[in-house]
Amino acid sequence: MKDYILGKNHKLGKYLSLGEFPEECPEKLDIGDNATIRSHSVIYRGTKIGDNFQTGHGVLIREGNTIGNNVSIGTHSILECENTIGNNVRIHSNCFIPEFVIIEDRAWIGPSVTVLNTLHPPCPKFSECAKGVVIGEGAKIGGGVTIGPKVKIGENSIVGFGSVVVSDVPENSVVVGNPAKVIKSKNELKCVMQFFERPYIWE
Structure with a gap:
């Protein structure tokens, strides 16, 4: 029995693992229409993905994610x-989203972006403490950026490549540096x- 639901018009690469883990998760992996999932990708059960989804090669997506339409990872x-x-979200290659x-x-989100979510790892209150990172609508995150715990990236803001973001970014602003600072609108x-x-x- 398949542990996933796959919409019509899909294209699947070789050596995929779809909906196999974790065994204790009762919900199937659910992927919409027109998906393109490239070789060596692993997507756990308990995740729901909309239409027109695409992955590169070797993508890992764990359980419990909710992903909209027209998303590319x-x-x-x-x-x-x-x-x-x-x-309509684009996550480029070699990114880590906790x-x-x-x-x-x-x-x-540009290539090699790392998002961090824990202030003091390992924390016994991890599931409560690790929430809070938000990347706002229309925001652009340059390549090689690190985004720290609890940070909110404002709507339509731009984070310059290589920046380290440790505090909230106002909407419609441009920030660069380590730590990232607003330099203009x-x-x-x-x-x-x-x-x-x-x-x-x-x-």
């Missing part, structure tokens, strides 16, 4: 338990290639 990225991911993270609609950005009046004007 890149090669070798890891998504731990009980996260909530909205619609438990209880909220990623809202249209967020874009999103509307103050300039397109250095002069293709557009300013970046993100197309949104």
Whole structure:
């Protein structure tokens, strides 16, 4: 008996593990229509995924995640338990998303982003303490960023590549550095290639 429900028009690579773990989880893995799941990916049961889902190769998704429509998760990225991911979210390759993270609609997460959720590991109150990280709607997180516990990334904000974010980021702001600091608003950005009046004007 299959431990997963898979919608129509799916494309599956070789050497997949779908819905096999954990054995104590009563709910099947549920994946919507038009999924493309590439080779060596592992997706646990108890996760619900919307339509038009894509993975790269070797993606790991644990149990209890809720993932919206039109979501892409890149090669070798890891998504731990009980996260909530909205619609039209892009998570690039080699990212680590721990438990209880909220990623809202249209967020874009660059390669090798690490999110942390525990202030004092290992903590006996982990399931209570580790909640609180939110990546807001339309936020862009540059490659190699580290986001610390309890941090909220504001709507439509931009985190420059390589930054270390240890405090909340206001919406529509640009932050860079270690620790990341606000340097300007999103509307103050300039397109250095002069293709557009300013970046993100197309949104």
